[in-house]
Amino acid sequence: MSTNQSRRDFFKTTAAAGGGLVLGFSWFSSEAFQPQVVGTAAADAIDFNAYLAISPSGTVTIFSPNPEIGQGIKTAFPIIVAEELDADWEKVKVEQSPLDTKKFERQLTGGSGAIRHSWERLRKAGATARALLIEAAAQQWGVPASECSAQKGMVIHSSGKKIAYGDLAVAASKLPVPKEVKLKATSSFSLIGSRVKGVDNKDILTGKNLFGIDYKRPGMLHAQVQRPPAFGLKLKSFDATEAKKMPGIVNVVSFGNKVAIVGKTNWEVMQARKAVKIEWEKEKDLESSADHDRLFKEMLNGTNVTVQRKDGDVEAAFKNAHKVIEAEYQCPFLPHSPMEPMNFFAHFKGDSIELAGPSQTPEAAQKQIAKMLNIAPEKVTLELTRMGGGFGRRLNTDYAVEAAELSSIIKAPVKVTWTREDDMTGGIYRPAVRYRFKASIDKAGNMTAFMLHGAGLNAGNSTRQDNFPAGAVENLLIQSSDYKSPITTGPWRAPITNFLAYAEQAFLDEVAAAAGKDPVQFRLELLDKAEKSPVGKITYETKRFREVIKLAAEKSGWGKKKKGVSQGFSVYFSHASYVAQVAEMTMAKGKPVLKKVYAAVDCGIVINESSAKNQIYGAIVDGIGHAMYGNLTFKDGAPQQENFNKYRLIRYNEVPDIEAHFVNNGIEPTGLGEPALPPTGGALANAIFKTTGKRLYNQPFADQDGPLG
Template sequence: MVDADSSPRLTRRDLLRVIALSSGGLALGWVWPARAGTSETPAPSQFEPNAWINLHADGRIQLRLARAEMGQGVMTSLTMLLAEELEVGLDQIQIEPAPIDPVYTNHLLGEQATGGGTSTRDGWETLRAAGAMARTLMIAAAARTWGVPESECHAHRARVYHADGTRSLGYHELVTTAAHLPLPTTVTLKPRSEWNLIGTEQPRLDTPLKVRGAACFGLDVRLPGMLYATIERCPVIGAEIRTWKGQAARATPGVIDVFVVKQGIAVVAETTWAALSGRARLEIECRPLRNAAVTTKHLRARLHLGLDGRASVALSEGNVSRALAESALEIEAVYEVPFQAHACMEPMNCTADVRPDGCDIHVPTQSPAATQALAQRLTGLPPERIRVHTTFLGGGHGRRRELDFVHDAVELSQRLKRPVQVIWTRADDLQHDYYRPMTLHRLRAGLDATGVPLAWFHRVVGPSVLARRDPGRIRDGIDPLMIDGATSLPYRFAHRRLEYRRADTPVPIGLWRGDGHSHNAYVTECFLDELARAGGQDPLALRRTLLAESPAHLALLDRLAEHWAAPLPTGQGRGLALVEAAGSRLALLAEVAVEDGRVCARRFVAVLDCGQVVNPDAVRAQIESGIVFGLTATLKGAITFSDGRVEQTDFGDYPLLRFDEMPEIESILIDSDAPPGGVSPIATPAVAPAVANALLALLGRPFRSLPIRL
């Protein structure tokens, strides 16, 4: 990684390696095609030194944003990285979506996609180097114009100044000269001491658009001649439509047609209201092919079978069996985590315009490259004829890395030969999601005579997320996503064993905020508090003991110590949890009360070490949003099944946290020179164990299943 504080000098080869894909494409990765050959003269009105920046002679500076803005603030933080090195203000940059191209691959995900708290981590060197290259060329162009050494020039707010204090040129005046210069052989990144933007609180660039109603989300897209469609699906998992009657639906004013598509029965209309009204008048009889009798009880029983018997070993240190047998006290517990929906504020939707000569897709997606690939398979068009226009996303959390809603729109537009916007209802969203998987966990630990754990055993039982998404990553029967967080447990045990027992269910599952950390952090951190209680240890002190060899984690607990020791009001409990994910570490303290038979979260204190903080305000917002998301999953809803179908249909039976239930949140950010870590996935997994541990302290009994019920 580049250490910017020591003013690193990146060679041209380093730049190519940083930006390009790991296999080939170096010229494309760093130099835009027009720059690849010296004989080609760029257009004098603009200058594209690399794939991310376009400098115009009229003063416009454009950044191509290759990550989706879904509320996490990447539009601002990624622009800050480029603007810092380019020496321009955020107010001087225009942002446009990047096209689909291997150069924009997110190397932490292996595709052009957004998710997992990877955007800033992936762009940390890439965008800074891109800005530094353009700045270097602007300074070189000014030096050549004035006939002075480059060392006598510096840049600030899109202008180059000479040391004599009398001469300056704007970037727009240097476009033509810079376009004819050779690429620099080295680029120097600014040291931290010279940063003007990185590490400062900057207002989000997307906020004015959203406040004015000018931000375009997927449901805001309007195209000439566009139709609206909605699809009725069989509610039973794995069922197919046996018979259907569409006469009444067709007779609905505004409905144009009703017909069968891959996912069900499509109702196409002139307006959204007409499409939904027509759908309500459909008569459908489904034939269950399987799973007709599936209930949550049956699914739970299936997973319980995996608690015993053989399992794949993901990690083994020491001799756990012997240590348990020789321990002064052995503790065992079984934890359960339910299916959870994504419940994005903006339901799934997509607008497609398929023509013989091309295809345009307007969609709130986390995976534009995969969207293009799907459209290519469906239409047979070459990829260069398929344009994906990524809109703002009204929430993602992994759901919008799926492509089912894209398939709907492309299929319908291709058939109808007109632009079509497919809309999902809230019931569609909840009943046809790719859910956070249900899991069961068996944990055993052995304590020595002083109450310190010597042996730790953890078996994860649940379906495989990667079996559908990326089966090649499964090795020796182990899905690495399902044991995320359990593998990298920071605590030191003399004897430790981690197992995974795959137990697939018919329920479709997928990525969810925090992925495996969302269930593993809950069970490991709760079990640790159970061990502390059984061994007569203070939960924070026990963690200190087990983290004696990890100063980075101890630093988090040091910052929490004052809050942990503070007096608590009568009737409240205090708990904590520690999570490491996406290259970041978080310690979370929760203070809860019980009122009228329900749990009330009063206050959270979060201490975060996420490396170098790009925009502190955005980081705090991510902590807060992660806590809200986690509280909903901890205290509110779960996806349950009866007769093969999801029982929840809207926010009435899948409730979200309300405004009047919002706790006080204090966020403490640890200063660091390390490269940035991810923030979006880390707070959510910490909420459930922190709340459960607070209830353990308050009520004296563990809470081993979610959502928490008193």
């Protein structure tokens, strides 16, 4: 059943039961719209941006607009509304909203920014409804509203009288909406900050159709698409004579640089795909990993650079230094590898199109498809399904556009499903990057200069020039180079910082060692300099940075000897949040084994402790797995790792114990889905050095010579 149908059914049910309060609130402002009693005639006329509905039975329905990718947003948004509403969470029903560009703002999942963006407007929406319900109860009792309060779906008078929200819904809907409402003190939160089960947990565990891969429509056809097997090839010709004779096959068509096989079932399409004979021809250079190695050397040694930031005179500082430390780090391309491969449904109807599927950026998909089909954006409807992972891959819209274009060609509803091999070889990878660092220290062990040159393949600016240690050193030079490769790339969980953090934090440990200082103390000293006499612009807050470092050190027992245990430290600021980590390793059978990771996190107010910790655990496991094993190589433009038999993922028995702690500072929420990943590689690499004496400069670590190889 579609979300729109669910909404209509809810309105009809509410109307049949005698009406109720439906409160809309604008995502473009924090003001709530005038509430309306839902009746049969008005049901289809109510137009809200986002809303909560209260039925006479007391059920509160909250529609969540942002795509759910496993980060828990479908639960977190309603928690915020329900907290200010003082709703009984047991009576809250959550529904996923479809794409609606007129009613929703920032209806996307990416950049760990959803909660930060919507925090205040969600709170005001809930608080406005609460104020209306209290006023309705006060008028019914003939008492001042100031004598009434709300708790768990009830309005309570100071005398002890109580009345349920459901019994107040109609009366509350007739009251004028207050222009201003009082929000709760954060210290009085009871739902926010607690452990709340995900609203989809039961449906996931019982196998309900929630994900795009589950999506079905009556009469829907299935399709798979054969794309060029190497980056730099284009379609020359194809012969589908034999494929068209096979059971269930409806059509085989080409569009753009692809060939689509269309049939009645996905299995029949998979079999026929093998029978299609395709000839490709070279369009661009077919790059191999050896070519990329050469390109990196040319960029790092060349003069074609962009200066991203320059403070002081690094050359003079290096010339007069007591010691100069240099290191170079490199990482490969990486696929996103979500457990649910790309898929999308499309039904082109001539002057409109219906879409459904997993997308992190549904509005971008809508606009691109409207432009491609030459129809108005409002003629493109898009129903959002839950996503089985994405990690940035579903920020791109190629697979949705592909389904829409195919439907327009075959004039039928169709669902395009990618195989695992399609998903691994179809592009939009994490860019391959290489970093060259150089730092100088004086006789007292103070860092006097810091230089970074980032070189990337389709990475753009591969640096974060205003991040730490910028601001903490007088002489600083940050520069970048980039090469445009035919290999398609895009955002990958914590873009750029996912590798930059490892390289920077591993290098700072090496500088601290050269300075004869403890790695934690070395960073704290740099932060003291940035706080007392900052040099130029900085994007981070020194106090928050310092607090996560101290918390991680405290919880891990940093500096206290643990028999047979070596510790590695790392800290990073990204997506407006701060995460410090300590990795603990031991030796077993001559190999270093990661046993535990301590994480200290400052993401402001935690909405749902359960989901928050799961995000941290997942990010750390992801960070360990890709730092240790992730590697995508190329030969003549073709990816060499096509499935998980060749692309190594972290295994269950390799996951360490993880302990997460939050800094409780009452600051408004900041990002969380991505910030715990960047520090992980650095903590791991630094722990490996402490355990084995070997510095690691390249990822994946397991491919390096030495105790891990």
